[in-house]
Amino acid sequence: METTVASFLDPVKGFGLTFATMFRQKTTEQYPEEVKATAPRYHGRHVLNRHPDGLEKCIGCELCAWACPADAIYVEGADNTEDKRFSPGERYAAIYQINYLRCIFCGLCIEACPTRSLTMTNEYELADDSRQDLIFTKDQLLAPLLPGMEQPPHPMRLGDTDTDYYVGVANRASAVPGNDEVEGRLAGGPGHNDPLREES
Numbered sequence: 001m002e003t004t005v006a007s008f009l010d011p012v013k014g015f016g017l018t019f020a021t022m023f024r025q026k027t028t029e030q031y032p033e034e035v036k037a038t039a040p041r042y043h044g045r046h047v048l049n050r051h052p053d054g055l056e057k058c059i060g061c062e063l064c065a066w067a068c069p070a071d072a073i074y075v076e077g078a079d080n081t082e083d084k085r086f087s088p089g090e091r092y093a094a095i096y097q098i099n100y101l102r103c104i105f106c107g108l109c110i111e112a113c114p115t116r117s118l119t120m121t122n123e124y125e126l127a128d129d130s131r132q133d134l135i136f137t138k139d140q141l142l143a144p145l146l147p148g149m150e151q152p153p154h155p156m157r158l159g160d161t162d163t164d165y166y167v168g169v170a171n172r173a174s175a176v177p178g179n180d181e182v183e184g185r186l187a188g189g190p191g192h193n194d195p196l197r198e199e200s
């Protein structure tokens with residue numbers, strides 16, 4: 001008897017669920033006409049950041065490539081010279097590529113980066129119909145030059161050593177234009193090229 005009642009009620013329950021769903025708020029998203037903002041810490045496309053004078057934060061150490069479980073990053077480091085300097089310190093990334101056909105957006109690479117050069121943006125519109133176009137090169141990944149920044153190669157403007165950059169003024173100062181401390185040094189004002197290790 002119980003089995004007969006259950007077999008009668010099951011379809012009624014099913015239709016009841018369908019009926020109730022008809023009155024729920026619709027969750028259809030009108031993408032791409034309406035692009036919704038992501039969560040603030042959403043893992044999207046990467047960016048290679050710069051110091052406030054425009055030099056690159058990437059030192060070509062390859063730690064991000066070693067940390068990547070999908071083998072999506074390729075880095076080739078090279079030596080800076082005084083005539084051709086792209087980053088503070090000895091090395092910079094001569095070649096930097098991220099293969100977005102492989103990337104699973106886990107964020108392990110940004111955790112491994114010792115200079116906070118590599119971070120992730122909220123940008124997720126990365127679909128393409130060409131495999132080649134989904135291998136992003138350094139030029140595509142580098143952050144744009146903000147006002148007050150200078151296109152590398154150029155000498156170190158914020159100190160005499162890479163330590164000045166990583167624990168000195170360039171590290172303390174915001175990369176946002178308008179920072180008086182950075183702008184004073186960029187303009188070569190008082191204190192330009194002062195050793196900053198004692199201050200930090």
Ligand code: SF4
Nearest residue numbers: 068103104106107109
């Ligand atoms: S987010 Fe993950 S998969 Fe993508 S490049 Fe970084 S470590 Fe590799």
Ligand code: SF4
Nearest residue numbers: 058059061062064113
């Ligand atoms: S992005 Fe960071 S971890 Fe990767 S090579 Fe550059 S400095 Fe090293």
